[in-house]
Amino acid sequence: MSTSILQGGCLCGAVAYEIDGTPEKFYHCHCRRCRKATGSAHASNILIEDGTLRWVRGEDFVRIFKVPEAKRFARQFCVQCGSGLPRLVKETGFIVVPAGSLDNDVPIRPQARIFWDSRAPWSCGTADIPAFAEYPPG
Numbered sequence: 001m002s003t004s005i006l007q008g009g010c011l012c013g014a015v016a017y018e019i020d021g022t023p024e025k026f027y028h029c030h031c032r033r034c035r036k037a038t039g040s041a042h043a044s045n046i047l048i049e050d051g052t053l054r055w056v057r058g059e060d061f062v063r064i065f066k067v068p069e070a071k072r073f074a075r076q077f078c079v080q081c082g083s084g085l086p087r088l089v090k091e092t093g094f095i096v097v098p099a100g101s102l103d104n105d106v107p108i109r110p111q112a113r114i115f116w117d118s119r120a121p122w123s124c125g126t127a128d129i130p131a132f133a134e135y136p137p138g
């Protein structure tokens, strides 16, 4: 997969970003934390290794919430509208991009559902892609 420029922003428009990088992984995560953080059945996150995240505007609106007892689970968001925003995870070097925040298409499609054992009873299904009880192998 080749390098691409991903563009996105929040619901209110205060924050916009650009990412240079190669999207490596794309997962729907059904873990409890992702369900709480998104208010939905799962988070849809794209992982980019060795990418560059630039705030095009509204960096002052960007806040982070880290779950105190979590190893590295955190949520970056717009303080004005609450929308999820990309975040550089320093420990791993990956940029985690909430796919719904993107304004352009990406050269990648969801590869798996993870933390499937934590799904809500009303969750959407598995027919299309593999589902892993927790993290995917590897």
Ligand SMILES: [Zn+2]
Binding pocket: 010, 011, 012, 013, 014, 015, 078, 079, 080, 081, 082, 083
């Ligand atoms: Zn906003």
Ligand SMILES: [Zn+2]
Binding pocket: 029, 030, 031, 032, 033, 034, 035, 043, 115
């Ligand atoms: Zn999760």
